[in-house]
Amino acid sequence: MKVLIYIGSSTLSLLEEIGRMFLFLLQAIAWIFRPPFRPARILNQLYFIGFKTTFVVTLTAIFTGMVLALQGYYSLRKFGAEGLLGSAVALGMIRELGPVLGSLMVTARSGSAMTAEIGIMRITEQIDAMETMAVNPIQYLIAPKIVAGVMAVPLLVAIFDIVGIFGGYLVGVKLLGVSSGSFWSSIESEVGWSDVYGGFLKSISFGLIVTWVCCYKGFYTEMSAEGLGKATTQGVVLSSVLILVWDYFLTSVLL
Amino acid sequence: MITMRGVEKGFGQQEVLRGVDLEIPPGQLTTIIGPSGEGKSVLLKHMIGLLKPDRGEVWVDGVEISRLRGPSLDKVRKRFAMLFQSAALFDSMNVFDNVAFPLREKRLASESKVPRMVNDMLERVGLGEMGHKFPAELSGGMKKRAGLARALVVGPEIILFDEPTTGLDPLMARTIHNLIRSMHQVFGFTAIMVSHQVPDIFPISDWVAMLKHGKIIAMARSRDFQGLTDPVVREFVLAGEMPGPSSVEGPGQN
Ligand SMILES: Nc1ncnc2c1ncn2[C@@H]1O[C@H](COP(=O)(O)OP(=O)(O)OP(=O)(O)O)[C@@H](O)[C@H]1O
Ligand SMILES: [Mg+2]
Numbered sequence: 001m002k003v004l005i006y007i008g009s010s011t012l013s014l015l016e017e018i019g020r021m022f023l024f025l026l027q028a029i030a031w032i033f034r035p036p037f038r039p040a041r042i043l044n045q046l047y048f049i050g051f052k053t054t055f056v057v058t059l060t061a062i063f064t065g066m067v068l069a070l071q072g073y074y075s076l077r078k079f080g081a082e083g084l085l086g087s088a089v090a091l092g093m094i095r096e097l098g099p100v101l102g103s104l105m106v107t108a109r110s111g112s113a114m115t116a117e118i119g120i121m122r123i124t125e126q127i128d129a130m131e132t133m134a135v136n137p138i139q140y141l142i143a144p145k146i147v148a149g150v151m152a153v154p155l156l157v158a159i160f161d162i163v164g165i166f167g168g169y170l171v172g173v174k175l176l177g178v179s180s181g182s183f184w185s186s187i188e189s190e191v192g193w194s195d196v197y198g199g200f201l202k203s204i205s206f207g208l209i210v211t212w213v214c215c216y217k218g219f220y221t222e223m224s225a226e227g228l229g230k231a232t233t234q235g236v237v238l239s240s241v242l243i244l245v246w247d248y249f250l251t252s253v254l255l
Numbered sequence: 256m257i258t259m260r261g262v263e264k265g266f267g268q269q270e271v272l273r274g275v276d277l278e279i280p281p282g283q284l285t286t287i288i289g290p291s292g293e294g295k296s297v298l299l300k301h302m303i304g305l306l307k308p309d310r311g312e313v314w315v316d317g318v319e320i321s322r323l324r325g326p327s328l329d330k331v332r333k334r335f336a337m338l339f340q341s342a343a344l345f346d347s348m349n350v351f352d353n354v355a356f357p358l359r360e361k362r363l364a365s366e367s368k369v370p371r372m373v374n375d376m377l378e379r380v381g382l383g384e385m386g387h388k389f390p391a392e393l394s395g396g397m398k399k400r401a402g403l404a405r406a407l408v409v410g411p412e413i414i415l416f417d418e419p420t421t422g423l424d425p426l427m428a429r430t431i432h433n434l435i436r437s438m439h440q441v442f443g444f445t446a447i448m449v450s451h452q453v454p455d456i457f458p459i460s461d462w463v464a465m466l467k468h469g470k471i472i473a474m475a476r477s478r479d480f481q482g483l484t485d486p487v488v489r490e491f492v493l494a495g496e497m498p499g500p501s502s503v504e505g506p507g508q509n
Contacts, residue, residue: 120346128305129343132336133357134329 024138024216028146031139038144045148049110049211053156057105061160064101065167068092073176086183087190089168093161094191094199100247102160103206106153107239111214114145115235118218119228127219142219146211153207154200161199198254205250206243213239256281257302257413257445262311264297271297273469274311284439284446286456288491289466295449296340298466299415302447303335304328333361336411340418342402344390350377350401351386357409376404379434381427396423403431407438416448428452432459453495457481465491
């Protein structure tokens with residue numbers, strides 16, 4: 001009986017949490033389209049989410065591309081198809097690794113910082129203070145972050161893709177001796193617009209997931225330092241998991 | 256006029272407010288005193304709709320605000336300003352931008368007038384040269400004064416002060432009390448102040464109320480309050496007046 005009550009109540013609180021999360025997202029999106037508009041805050045967040053993450057994204061991208069070329073080369077060589085290395089690297093990058101790894105880096109770098117920033121504002125009563133001034137904190141704090149996330153993540157993913165392919169080129173062509181001509185021509189003949197479009201769709205939705213989940217966790221932080229730590233961890237873990245789950249669904253629809 | 260009727264509020268198992276009945280006279284300065292942790296801050300937050308009562312009503316000039324949300328609550332809030340106990344300055348902005356924030360966001364002044372209004376107010380609270388500093392670079396007392404400037408600058412009808420002088424040296428505390436008093440006399444706003452500074456608050460307040468065990472146990476004109484015979488009130492009032500550590504032993508000594 002106790003077990004049943006436990007299962008029942010935790011299911012209810014899970015449902016409640018999910019409901020609250022969607023309500024939060026809907027509110028934030030609704031506030032994007034209501035005046036006053038604050039373009040300066042969006043630019044500020046673009047800098048914060050986008051520019052400041054560029055370095056780690058570049059770094060992870062080049063190594064991802066390099067290892068992809070290394071792995072791909074040894075698999076392809078078994079079939080004597082080293083010439084297709086370029087397209088293998090490019091397709092892997094554009095369709096899967098760029099969006100997923102790029103967004104995971106954004107989560108680790110900017111998502112956690114976002115949760116912490118908003119969480120601190122919550123526990124030091126800054127959000128309450130804003131409310132007493134009749135400024136809606138969801139509009140002022142959250143909406144610009146979501147807009148900036150949806151804009152910045154696709155751009156970062158584009159950088160990730162390009163740098164990653166370049167990393168693949170370095171290893172494949174310069175190190176392993178695949179001919180430069182076949183590397184690029186296989187990319188040109190195998191990579192289509194639908195691949196690019198699919199990756200773009202993924203990265204937009206991942207940008208939404210990161211900002212949404214991380215802002216939500218910060219906004220409803222429990223009022224203690226412990227609560228803040230918990231919120232930051234939960235934000236990063238939940239958005240990473242959601243990115244991977246959503247990636248599977250999108251891929252199965254897009255394929 | 257702000258009226259609270261039978262306001263009850265708890266957090267989890269803990270009951271904090273157990274039926275608060277309170278009428279705040281308009282245009283006057285009312286001070287709420289009471290022991291630490293009794294719920295004075297919680298009480299103040301109910302007046303501006305930051306907390307919702309579990310039971311009871313909160314009226315602001317004929318509007319019951321405890322059930323309001325969104326734009327209709329914002330409309331009421333536009334008449335208020337609040338100084339938080341923690342000051343609650345925005346970390347990401349310097350002192351100048353903090354004080355300018357409500358002016359800009361409520362569009363109370365054109366951008367060209369903002370610097371003069373802000374600097375003027377910073378001057379009054381003794382932070383004339385501090386506009387460029389960030390909250391993390393200020394002492395506790397300086398944060399309080401910056402928070403005070405942010406509340407006063409909008410010229411609201413009703414101001415809530417949560418312990419405006421706690422943590423300040425006695426001289427600065429007196430300066431701030433006098434500032435609140437003189438601003439109150441000039442602008443005639445309704446002020447509700449929470450404070451421990453007994454007896455300093457008596458000369459500057461019009462009314463004094465005491466919160467204890469989750470209820471308002473006494474409210475009187477300031478000059479009459481010290482004469483109240485209720486033992487709990489007397490103990491609290493006298494503890495503040497008597498010097499030295501023996502003061503905690505209460506009225507018996509007097
Ligand atoms: N958001 C909250 N969640 C849970 N408990 C709270 C919350 N706010 C206040 N409390 C509890 O309510 C009680 C009253 O708190 P409050 O801050 O109003 O006291 P206070 O009278 O202002 O004390 P002080 O003079 O020390 O500021 C405390 O026990 C506090 O733990
Ligand atoms: Mg308090």
